[in-house]
Amino acid sequence: MNISKELAELVGIIIGDGHIYKNFNKYRIGFTGNIITDRLYFDYIKELIKKEWNRNLRYLLQAMGLGWLLILKKLAYYLLMN
Numbered sequence: 001m002n003i004s005k006e007l008a009e010l011v012g013i014i015i016g017d018g019h020i021y022k023n024f025n026k027y028r029i030g031f032t033g034n035i036i037t038d039r040l041y042f043d044y045i046k047e048l049i050k051k052e053w054n055r056n057l058r059y060l061l062q063a064m065g066l067g068w069l070l071i072l073k074k075l076a077y078y079l080l081m082n
Contacts, residue, residue, distance in 0.1 A: 006052045011079065013045060020076050027076035035065050 014020065018031040033042055046057050053075065 004052065006048050010045075010048055010052060013048075014079070020079055022076065022080060027080075029076050029079075032065055035061070038065075 013031065014029060017033055018029060021028040021030065031042070031045065042059065049055050049057055
């Protein structure tokens with residue numbers, strides 16, 4: 001996997017505002033933020049993900065804020081193992 005500027009930025013975002021979850025054979029990447037103050041930031045992240053991983057995301061409204069969940073086993077596995 002080549003490490004582009006966008007991928008490096010997304011890894012930093014996962015470290016700062018996200019998580020990688022593995023349970024048995026399920027791999028997930030998630031992000032959380034404030035529903036009011038992080039909305040524009042999440043729009044920016046959404047565009048990065050579309051460009052880098054060709055995925056369209058929908059927001060998840062949660063009790064504590066705004067979130068996303070990606071189910072990308074290959075990517076989550078790569079990030080966990082490297």
